[in-house]
Amino acid sequence: MxxxxxxxxxxxxxxxxxxxxxxxxxxxxxxxxxxxxxxxxxxxxxxxxxxxxxxxxxxxxxxxxxxxxxxxxxxxxxxxxxxxxxxxxxxxxxxxxxxxxxxxxxxxxxxxxxxxxxxxxxxxxxxxxxxxxxxxxxxxxxxxxxxxxxxxxxxxxxxxxxxxxxxxxxxxxxxxxxxxxxxxxxxxxxxxxxxxxxxxxxxxxxxxxxxxxxxxxxxxxxxxxxxxxxxxxxxFVAQFIGENNRLMGTVSTIDGDQAVVKLDNGAETSALAVNCGAAGERTLLSIRPERVQLAHEAKQNVTQAKVLELIYLGDHIRCRMDVHGDTNFIAKIPNAPESHRVAVGETIDVGWPADDCRALDVRSA
Amino acid sequence: MQNESTPEIPLAADGRPLEQSLQRALRAQKIRAFLLVVPLLVFVLITFLAPIADMLYRAVDNRIVSETLPRTVEALSDWEESENEPPEEDVFIALYYDLFFAAENKIHTRLGSRLNYQETGMSSLFRRTGRRVDRFDTDELTDAFIDFDPRWEDPTHWITLSEHPEFANQLPETAGVWDDWTQLLIAEEDELSEEEPEDLIYFALYRDLNNIGQPVALMDNWSETVSAAQSFEPVSLREQFADADEDWLLPSVWGTIKRFSPTITDGYLLNAVDMQKTADGIEAQPESRQIYGLLFGRTLFMSLVITISSILLAYPISYFLTSLPMRKANLLLILVLLPFWTSLLVRTSAWKVLLQQQGVINDLLVWVGLVDDANRLVMMNNQTGTIIAMTHILLPFMILPMYSVMRTIPPSYVRAAKSLGATNWTAFWRVYFPQSVPGIGAGSILVFIMAIGYYITPAIVGGTEGIFISNRIAYHISSSLNWGLASALGGILLLAVVILYWLYDKFVGIDNLKLG
Missing domain, CATH: 3.40.50.300 (P-loop containing nucleotide triphosphate hydrolases)
Incomplete structure (x- = not known):
């Protein structure tokens, strides 16, 4: 009691x-x-x-x-x-x-x-x-x-x-x-x-x-x-708390908590189905910038990205690039000796684990 | 290196002392600021401060007596009222000359009114005597001179006499009167050689010839003239004046003239506080004439009542306005200001319609049956009327500062107090009210100072019981024309306001005054 x-x-x-x-x-x-x-x-x-x-x-x-x-x-x-x-x-x-x-x-x-x-x-x-x-x-x-x-x-x-x-x-x-x-x-x-x-x-x-x-x-x-x-x-929560990269797409198939999403530019990526509805519905993929993997680290959902801008922030470097047509795609590169260094204009491989890519609802607003 | 040797005076880059450079830089700014203020300053000086200063000076200004009666004032210096005797002949002679010219210039009545403020009867005394003064029996002497030598009738004969270098020395009184006579003719644009000299000039000549010591021949046939004049029958001016008005033999009349002969007087101020200057010094006015103390007291008391009732009415309204959203509050504020769109006179007259015994309120009360038709309420022509109407008229001046101060008190203070455990009343009284006090202070000062000098409303709805000191001031300005007393009353009122302001500053602090 x-x-x-x-x-x-x-x-x-x-x-x-x-x-x-x-x-x-x-x-x-x-x-x-x-x-x-x-x-x-x-x-x-x-x-x-x-x-x-x-x-x-x-x-x-x-x-x-x-x-x-x-x-x-x-x-x-x-x-x-x-x-x-x-x-x-x-x-x-x-x-x-x-x-x-x-x-x-x-x-x-x-x-x-x-x-x-x-x-x-x-x-x-x-x-x-x-x-x-x-x-x-x-x-x-x-x-x-x-x-x-x-x-x-x-x-x-x-x-x-x-x-x-x-x-x-x-x-x-x-x-x-x-x-x-x-x-x-x-x-x-x-x-x-x-x-x-x-x-x-x-x-x-x-x-x-x-x-x-x-x-x-x-x-x-x-x-x-x-x-x-x-x-x-x-x-909403994904956007309000911390930073995230957003990719719009349509759910192709759902298998348990795994989903395959067809992005607007035609490419497909696998994601964690959190709140995305059934196959055929629009979804928003949310990927935290620090979970984006670069170059040889990229294992899953690998795609080509062009580096557009680098901002030096001391403890990390913000890297803005063009991924699947989204030119505001951010990756955080830790300022560590083992980190991969990139240059503006360079085209590199990026990827993300399916578990770090969350398929969420699309807000009408 | 140089700077180290003189560390006390910081230098600017050009080597001058920094302070000097700073002042140079600020001077242009100061001049510009001053130039912006100049037009208003000049305007206020000319249209506000100078008239006020002039008005206030009238409270002590008494030049009229010594300017109108210069000879008399001088002659009276040897006379004492305490002897209880009318003055000697020479004072009457001086008054004869003075009054003659005053009457010719038509200013004797003005002096009469001035002295009448101090002692009743003076006005008519001067008016009556002024009418008589050019018909005194001194014409006997004129005739005697002309009989002796007909040339005395001819103005040119006099002019020849006056042009003699020894004229003023030998015949001082005649010279003085002759001067005033010529001045008078010039002022009236008359020709000196064509105007017959007045009796008083012959009289002055007679006086001089009788007092002459070592005669110097001013004209042909002079020593005969002197001895002839000494044989003329004298004329007593004391009798002449007594004949014109018995009162001239009263020592009190002369006492009044003597007491109010200095150019600066405290007479008006004393009158304004119900005192008077008598032969025995400064004393209180007789009880029946003591009205100003009562009026000042009533003005202060009623202004206080009006201020307090304004506070009581305005506080809840302002509080309510503060609790409204800005849009609605502004709309209601316009309603608060609405009365200003109509004339003060209209608003006051409206109160007259409402308050009178056959007025709207009484009719309503009788109709409802609360008041018997025979016993209609008297709400006008007394203090109640003045208080009701003035509270209504001055209310906006209380609401506006109160509201603007209350607006700045964030609602979180009261909320904080409540969250800390204070009841609604405690939160209001201990937290909200102290913060709204500056608004009450500002509104009270505004309303009180305006009320203390209010004039139209008490005049219309106040009757005799509800009038203020300002109505009396207005009366003296426009009806009795006693401007000296009016400005003395105004000066005292101003002083009272300044003292109250000072007291407010001392006990509440003028910094606490907020208009928004």
Whole structure:
């Protein structure tokens, strides 16, 4: 029983949300979040991920369906009674209060005694290494410092669930990466459940236990970062997470999970049938650039390719070439001594294992 | 190497001190910026600051007395009101000369009105005496001179006398009066040689000839003239003035003239704060005439009430507007601004239609049965009317700054507060409200300062109980023509606003003022 409840700490049960009564922003969402899990909702803007978060926080009401927290339906519980910590995109630190007062605010409204309050504020500040900033105003802090304070404020009243709405969006790249690790470590230390919203796929992959990829109000795939990257189940996820080469074709034959696809230029290639429908249907082949094999390494699905452009990126070289008529076909050549070096204009053999070539659905858009 | 020897002064590439080069570079920018401001600066200076300065100066300006009665003011310097006696003959003589020319220039009534502000009755005193002053019995002396020598009737005879180099020395009073007389004729474009000299010139000559020490012959037959004049029957001007108006024997009349003879006076300002200058110094006005303190108090109090009611009405509206999407909010803002499309007078008159006892609101209440027909509500010609109408008229000035400040408060603050466990009320009061205070401050200052100087609305719906100090100022500007008092009242009002602004800055901080 309690085991089941731990797996279902947060439950979205066929939740729908519409703002205008005509279009659904969230379409039939079903999602279970386990206790202590770090779950990321990833998706482009307008995909419904933030709406889901706001429904969970209580700032939006679900048009249909039920949201449960710890086994209890919370649809009609006002936000201040839910006990959910939240970090906002712009931090939302109260500008007229000092850092200390900001942190004391959630404790004060919970009528916690002064001595207790001070102790908890201090502990929260030292947790984010901001001990000396108690009496500063938010405006006197840098973006990264404000971010830490916002985090501390969301954690100071020891909520079991913390929601984060693109909390690192306003920081520069280096600071963002640093904060990603800190948030991840805090999550591990405190054992809290985190629901994190972002549109940055690398952020999602770095931090999460599981990622829910949103698009068009639907969870396109819910999986671990590795699963998501290695085995996207549809073309949206394949395109949204990481880079991939796309070849259009028609399914010729299907044999179990193996398919033979006839490309638009007439050539045939074998692929892993993931989500491609029956023979005769259009399909999109997705091949990760780092799985493309060059020259003598190419064993399977070998074809001729003309090198169009080389971009030196330090740890690897991006090689753009013309493969089966697609002039944007990318291969990544690792910058290693044993790697095969190519030159622009050269025609070489390329190929890919059938397992790394995933035949996916064709999106109408 | 060179730079190392003088490290304190950084040098530009051309060897000049860097600071100097920087200022040179910035000068052109500053001049350009200044030139852009010049037209407005000149405009404001000419059409705004200069008139205000001039108006404010009128509050203390009192040149009229010493300019109209120069001789009298000088002669009065030896006289003390405390002796409780009318002044000596020489003061009356000085007044005779002054008043004659004032009456000829028709400015004696203006002086009378000026002094009437300080003591009632002065206006009619001056008007009556001014009519009489050229018919005083001094013509007896004129006749005596002409009887003695008919040439005195001839203006050219006088001109010959006045051209004598010793004229001014020997006959100082005559010379002074003669000068003013010639000035007067020039101003009236009359020919000096054709105008018969007035009685007062003969009178001045008589006076001079009687006071003369060592006579120098100014004309032929001079010593005979002197001795003849000394035998003429004297005329008492004190009696002449007393004859024209008994009041000239009252020391208080002369006291008033003497007290208000300096070119700068505090009389208007004292009047504006219900004080007056009497023989015993500065005292409070009699209770029945103390109105300005009450009016200032009422103006401040009612402006405060109007400001507070504007806050109470504008805050929820602004809050509501902020919660709307931009498109709808802008549409509603246009509705807020709609009243500005109609004249202030029209809006105020509309309130008159609504509020009067036979007006729309009363009719409605009677029809519904809430109010008895015999006891219709009195909502106009009192403070209630002024407060209702002015709150309505000034409301946009509260809504606009409030709205623009509230717009800038991101909704995430309140959400954050709620997610941290604050109830709706706590989130509003502890998080939202403090951030909206700058808007309230800006709106309040705007509305309060506008209300304090409001004029049309109280004049129309205020009756006597609901009028403001500005209505009194307008009255003094256009009806009583007591501009000195009007500008004294205006100056005090300005001072009150400046003090309030200073207090606001001290306790709230002007940096907290945001208009958007």
């Amino acid at each position: 309690s085991e089941a409840q731990d797996d279902q700490f947060v439950v979205f049960d066929s939740v729908q949300k519409s703002y205008d009564g005509r279009n659904l922003v969230v379409k039939n969402l079903n999602l279970d979040i386990a206790k202590g899990e770090f779950l990321t909702m990833l998706g482009p803007s307008g995909s419904g991920k933030t709406t889901c978060l706001m429904m969970l926080a209580g700032f939006e009401t679900a048009t249909h369906g039920e949201i449960k927290l710890g086994g209890q339906a919370i649809n009609n519980i006002p936000p201040y009674k839910r006990g959910i910590g939240m970090v906002f995109q712009n931090y939302a630190l109260f500008p007229h209060m000092t850092v200390g007062e900001n942190l004391a605010f959630p404790l004060e409204v919970r009528k916690i005694g002064k001595a207790d309050r001070e102790q908890k504020v201090k502990r929260a500040l030292s947790m984010v290494q901001m001990d000396d900033f108690m009496h500063r105003r938010p405006a006197q802090l840098s973006g990264g410092q404000q971010q830490r304070i916002a985090l501390a404020r969301a954690l100071v009243f020891e909520p079991e669930l913390v929601l984060m709405d693109e909390p690192l969006g306003a920081l520069d790249k280096q600071l963002r990466e640093h904060m990603q690790y800190e948030i991840k470590h805090l999550h591990e230390q405190l054992g809290i459940t985190v629901v994190y919203v972002t549109h940055d796929q690398s952020e999602a992959l770095t931090m999460s236990d599981r990622v829910a990829v949103f698009d068009d109000g639907i969870i396109q795939q819910l999986a671990t970062p590795e699963e998501l990257y290695e085995r996207p189940t549809n073309s």
